[in-house]
Amino acid sequence: MTDIRLLVLDIDGTIAGKSNDVTEGVKQAIAAAQQQGVQVAIATGRMYRSAVRFHQAVQSPLPLMSYQGALIKDPVSGKLYRHTPLSREHTLALLAALAELEAAERLSIHLYIDDQLHVREILTDTREYAERSGIEPIPVGDLAAYLNGQRAIKTTKLLALSPDPTVISELLSRFKQQYPPAELYLTQSVSTFFEATHPLSNKGAAVKYLAEELLGLTPDQVMTVGDNFNDYEMIGYAGVGVAMGDAPEGVKAIADWVAPSVEDDGVVSAIEQFIL
Template sequence: MTETMQDIRLLVLDIDGTISGKINQVSPQVLEAIQAAQRKGIKVAIATGRMFCSAKRFYEAIASDVPLIAYNGAWIQDPLQTLPHQQLSVPADIALDILDFLSTKNWRSQLHLHVYHNDELYVDDFNERTAAYQERTGCKANLLTDLRDIVAQAPTKILAVCHTETVPKTLLPLVQKRYTQQQIYCTQSTAVYVEFTSPTATKGQAVKFLTEEILGLQAANVMAIGDNFNDREMLEYAGLGVAMGDAPTALKAVADAVTTSVEEDGVAEAIAKFLL
């Protein structure tokens, strides 16, 4: 840890695996800790890979009063405003190439695709995983016969929902060979989710924008908590980056501190330790 708790004026929280676990909502213990931090004058923000529409209920649950970061940083918007502060897209040519690459027979037997555009979800196959996703996120999937039509419009995000936890281990290295970091940002957000966004859309860049451009603060004023690879840039940027207890070893390695797991209310523990 490089900063003292007196420096922290903004707490940034991931949703899934951080403030939301199996029950798909913020636990009373975590909510109480967040409210205690807010009473001390610390602003609390959400930075998630989720859709904007899916993240809003968590934003409301914690009574955040700063813009919400969705789609791993591609979308930054105050829910009370009609226009986003930032809305980044995957370039159409790259998006179409990703779609073609992931639509080959080999990959389509191992994953299915979600495409996000204008905060709407599009799929070309409605299956049990899609139904479960709808139920968990509260956002309806639009069924298309051909995803190329929407992908050609430069989508906000493409998500590969892998059928097993071994698929990302094979897919990610191939993606890194096929595309440069200037073409696409590709990350893993859960054991089976591989996400594609604009190369400038990361939680780290979004938290930097929120901190410095919107709130007029500095990295030293930020504490961020996350649980997976898509949180890495955010934890690296923050003056105090905290990894959840069940985060991958590589994420814990870049964090300043490690708390307990989401099911053990690790966020509440971290807030109590560093902010209260």
């Protein structure tokens, strides 16, 4: 029997599916785990402001790990635990490298600054993303010019969206050859997103920080559940790493257990299997 003291959950594709909400069944299973003394936390690629309602839905008393862990903050006290933004140099280099694809309208770019979404202009994919996230994007024109005109601002995350998954996989492959993991963390949370953050800003590093530095736990006392490549590191870190049924094969391969899909409340099965 495992002695899980911390359960860390991803949001999209894990506790929230097509409905964009946590189902009653998942809430009840999480509450049952908490009644057994297991602490529950959220780790997401989402913006902090977009993730807060899920943090509240699972009634987590712990800091919220947003932007793959680039921003770790407590929604109750407002205490900021960690913010590891991208360097200005890397942000501008990525914008320059993506400029041709953006000009050809093969992708659009999102910059996250001060927990606000900044875009060149509001396109259809940005509008859809904003609706799901419950946020209002800020159009600022040329993003590199905007950054250069605002010397003090820090970019928490860069996201490129393309309707063509091959564009995203080619970008990941190209930039991973150019930038080692010690320089940039590059990942995807869905097949149409390319995401770049500070090298310390991955969910594995965030969960390790929460578990070991804030809670004094060891990896074998941690269970994580996720559904995509941005969950890879936290699934690998935990004593019990669970992949959702819809996860890519590369993510399932490193998991200790594969749960049913999000639409089948796979998190409930995972909690019943390892905690209850």
